[in-house]
Amino acid sequence: MKRTDRIAELIEAARGDAASDLVLKNARIVDVFTGRTMEAAVAIKNGHIAGLGEYEGAETVDLQGKYVAPGFMDPHVHIESSMACVSEFARTLVARGVTTVAADPHEIANVLGAEGIRYMLKSAEGQPVDIFFTLPSCVPATDLETSGAKMTVADLEPFMGHERVLALGEMMNFPGVIFRDPEVIAKVEMARRFGKPVDGHAPGLSGQDLQAYLAAGISSDHECTEVSEALERLRAGMHIMIREGTGARNVEALASIVDWRTAPRVMWCTDDRHPHELVEEGSIDHIVRKAIRLGVEPFAAIRVATLSPADYFGLKDRGAVAPGRLADLVVFEDLRKPEAAMVFKRGRLVAENGKMRPDISIPSPVEISPSMNADLSSLDFSVPAEGKTARAIKIVPDQIVTRQTFFEPDIRDGFALPDVERDILKMAVVERHMGSGKVGKAFLKGLGLRQGAIASSVAHDSHNIVVAGTNDRDMVAAVEEVVRMGGGLCFAREGRTAAKLALPVAGLMSTESVHAVSEKLDRLVGACKECGAAPKDPFMTLSFLALPVIPELKLTDKGLVDVGKFQFVPLFVS
């Protein structure tokens, strides 16, 4: 249909000159513009809202006074953290009333570069959630590890004009911005040239450094943890995304900044949510409920989940229940506890009572090349004893920072050994992009495992294979299983796989449902815990041990990194 005909048809329905496709009667409409409700029918034509008032339609649904809000939007999320592919992620989100997301394919881009972005763009087609993207700005994060790809301005530019690309994604390299790294500035300039915002990521940045970061044209931040920090950013013109992920949870600390003055400049986001939390708690809907519980006025909490992100990205076709906008709607009973009873996407009922409807088909997973290219032919985790005292990475419970500690390993036949009694395991990072056979080795304190080994191809940001264990044999078995699965998580014991989760999409994502992934992951974690694993989620802990931008001591495939000094250090100190 021609665009002009489509407009004419919508006007016709709005005037009541023609019947609408669908009319939602007896609705209590959440008006995010003035912060109150309006009792009226919602008329829908060709997937758009024609009008609010009294209408007749080919089909009618009596909402019996239930609330109708705009579909929620998540303005910053890494789909990869759900460990589900786009289709299954969409299935889970739409059931929660989230009808639009801006996803940052940072993880898959670190593995597969432009191919990963193309895969995500293609996967987004035909989903019951509108999946937009922000382009990963920092691939790779550092050159202290071997990544699967490097994305320069020239690599990103072909994507910048794509209709699904809303912004340049989180600019984590804030030193690159404020110290004017030409490649970083060129990326920012490119986004601005396309008229698209640049998402920020600048924990702790303040004062003149913050002013400099903003002067560059960075538009938002989702890393605030304190009120003073959030206020400094808001007042300097930054949009704030208040995050409630699986690890980082900032809503409780920041809910108090949300009022009608700040609401236009504030959004909720999930950033990283693991399958368990997506299934048990939800997504943006969970944040809205939590914010209301914490005292945010319901209308403001919903505005922050709808109109504010739509405005931020210039999406004029959504974010409110109003004529001309998409009929993306969430229906719920209790304004103080919005739980999606019905969800409409482009005027179609796609979910009911927390489940996507069975008549809604989601696209089959898109084909993608295997991402595992590890040379295991001479895999060897033995550590020659080059001294008496060695460094060990010490896990800080429930945090992604680590500490450095020192110990004297037992030495046998010239090799340094792990020591389960002292909770000192061996750890390694196996390069898996180039087939280089490169392996970084170290010792790890705090994992608590008394038997076996765990391995994972989810290892921020380069996603090499990280493995930690009580003995070399189980470590090898675990890594071999990860490679056999084309990526995934494994717990091996006594030389064979005890539990596993295949993540064949880039070594990051499953093609199973979020629910199935969540169950398998729970089983894996359970098996590790039975063998003594200390962290709440040992695989999550593992996935950050190879990230050399977070203090204090980390391991990459290239070796042990002192993050404070930003340089490699030897394993033995004396």
Add this chain to the structure above:
Amino acid sequence: MKRTDRIAELIEAARGDAASDLVLKNARIVDVFTGRTMEAAVAIKNGHIAGLGEYEGAETVDLQGKYVAPGFMDPHVHIESSMACVSEFARTLVARGVTTVAADPHEIANVLGAEGIRYMLKSAEGQPVDIFFTLPSCVPATDLETSGAKMTVADLEPFMGHERVLALGEMMNFPGVIFRDPEVIAKVEMARRFGKPVDGHAPGLSGQDLQAYLAAGISSDHECTEVSEALERLRAGMHIMIREGTGARNVEALASIVDWRTAPRVMWCTDDRHPHELVEEGSIDHIVRKAIRLGVEPFAAIRVATLSPADYFGLKDRGAVAPGRLADLVVFEDLRKPEAAMVFKRGRLVAENGKMRPDISIPSPVEISPSMNADLSSLDFSVPAEGKTARAIKIVPDQIVTRQTFFEPDIRDGFALPDVERDILKMAVVERHMGSGKVGKAFLKGLGLRQGAIASSVAHDSHNIVVAGTNDRDMVAAVEEVVRMGGGLCFAREGRTAAKLALPVAGLMSTESVHAVSEKLDRLVGACKECGAAPKDPFMTLSFLALPVIPELKLTDKGLVDVGKFQFVPLFVS
């Protein structure tokens, strides 16, 4: 300078790694994001704000605690109503702290079509105010009169992508929208395709008709006069521009709708301000003061004058005092009565104490073709008496609507005569675009003139020459003077010009200063009033008598129009 270098220089200044060009010390910054003040210095580099904090600059101005707000923006104004050309309009506005406008060149486009728009675009270059445009959507307003131009989708489209074009201008033809006139829908679709908003203009539209107008994608309205009307529009997703022009003044009625909930969706605009009010009262600055006096919180009143219109048009580079944005700033003493003590445009001090600084040069007026093409060779205002009872247009004091009245004219030699004793004058509209010699004639009640005649080439919307007088000889003299001047206003008495104002630019605008125009106009009005003219501004009254879209009885060059029936009617009824 390369854009990347410009960004790098701004970052450098923001970090304090290099000196700024200018630092405004001891500023009390109006923060429109959170609605409070911040005491800091404003650092400026290359015309942009580098940072807020403590800074050193090549030049320093100590503001001694004065307030610094973002430059004001007028999102809907017809420059032609100031009767000044773009340069002189800009000179007046910048002195008031208005640093950005979105002008709708509707009047000049009715006279000169695309050439008029090109003239305005060219005139906007190098001004101390950023002059953007909205494209006139309704040229001509009707085919009941002869206009100078017709602007179709094909005529508008070449301008739509211009960087100074922000939107499609006020869509006055709301029947065309809601009854799906294909040409009207095509114009709306075009603007949406370019990702630009469509300004509305829909007085009195309500219910399903309003929903239909919005379903088409109309974004704003500036015609609200009542709270209920404004709220209905806001809640349906419309942005509201609250207008305070010379004629239409809505701030008093609508100030109460402005609070922090609605502020992001509300703007102030002037629409039509005549030279006298621009000089005496001001522009958006006047509205801000009035709104505060009426109880709007100063921070909200300023947000509505700055960030809200910038956001509405997607102008991310202005609207707030924040790093990265243009250094368009207004400095004032009293937060409750902002009167521009200093105005900075792109970091340059351009105005002080209500006057543009003498060192600021404004561009010379751009060349434009003469617009007068009237055939006066057989000009004849005599009215053959084709009956006993004639219609007369009756002026309603201080309104643009008229009433129809009937009278029995004195008849001499077969011609119907005006009658000063009964306050019945003769009136005519002389076609002046095509040289057709077409003249519409009628009678007019309520002007009060006892001697002479007044004529004007400002006659909405087609701007033919409208003339009203006590006798044919003075009417001819007045029209001849208007043509001689290439357009303008004239009061003629005893067969010659008594007072005049030349408007050689399209017959609408002078090249003199707004101040000079205001004085000449005051003198003209004074002369008319001495001869009995009743309306506050008889030329303003005159300028709406040929507008056949405003009830009840109007006159065009084609004849007398019954606006209710939207058709021509004979002068004599019996």
